[in-house]
Amino acid sequence: MTPADLQLANRLADAAGAAIRPLFRGEWAEERKEDRSFVTEADRAAEAAMRQIIEAERSEDGIIGEEYGTRNEGAGRQWVLDPIDGTTSFIAGRPIFGTLIALLQDGWPVLGVIDQPIAKERWVGRIGEGTTFNGKPAKVRPCKDFSDAVLGTTTPHQFAGDDVDAFMGVAKAVAERKIIYGGDCYNYGLVASGHVDVVIEAGLKIHDFAALVPVVEGAGGTMSDWQGNPLDAGSDGRVIALGDPARLEDVLEAMG
Incomplete structure (x- = not known):
């Protein structure tokens, strides 16, 4: 580059x-x-x-x-x-x-x-x-208490089967009134700028998430799949974006 x-x-x-x-x-x-x-x-x-x-x-x-x-x-x-x-x-x-x-x-x-x-x-x-x-x-913000995190996702309708339970596990772990729906890629920009703490999505294609990775990670955050692995062209479209990388284990545990 x-x-x-x-x-x-x-x-x-x-x-x-x-x-x-x-x-x-x-x-x-x-x-x-x-x-x-x-x-x-x-x-x-x-x-x-x-x-x-x-x-x-x-x-x-x-x-x-x-x-x-x-x-x-x-x-x-x-x-x-x-x-x-x-x-x-x-x-x-x-x-x-x-x-x-x-x-x-x-x-x-x-x-x-x-x-x-x-x-x-x-x-x-x-x-x-x-x-x-x-x-x-642009800089992400620390999130010392996961129960106080702001969680974003575009729509709950993107989740099916076991993915529903995984997302709801995270939704129950964060503050009830700090969940935002809608926003698509805009939510990831808000993670990079320190306004949103975590975004969870499923069913994304490479054109949906490739640009997000350098933006979030360059601001100090992290992006991964639902197993915590880095995202690349072969990823399955289930993604986690975190402003505070220290909260990844909290997310994975909440997802079950």
Whole structure:
């Protein structure tokens, strides 16, 4: 990863935001994909804008995009794009969605961007470097008492089978009135900035979580799967984000 990669990632976020902002709370087309999730004109316009830049300037790099699929699948360097993470929030006019941009090196996330284009809030994380929020250092907060932690998740409907019991175990272990629902990638930015202590999700795909890892970990937090293992391209989509790494054992114990 080079300084030029960071510059490119910021330009990709700028391009996506320029495509999204004119359509927010406006008129646009939407449809359902085969997996029943929603996609809008803004999702596709934002990813197309980012892909155009990568294809023109980094033709040897791979691309993994939520809307337009994979390019150069075997490349050691792959850009992972989620143009709107939180499409339901975009549809509802809630500015808590985000554009996710990650750079994978041999399957490991080394650079990540969470960009909220309406509020113009941007978290940038790089392996080996500190995370920034709008250009200034971002830092997680300590959580000495897990029972007082703020827990976030996008929706309880993402959990099924034994995953329900695992999530509810954590929900019962934290403060009852400090559980927030909704937020998608925005919650992970709030972990990096020291406002949320733990986020637990299931059913995520690589484009949902790759960018989050450098952001959270660059701010001093940790991300793992539900067994406590580091996240990479082969992870199963069940993730834990923690502002205070010392609380990982508390989470794993609560999950049973």
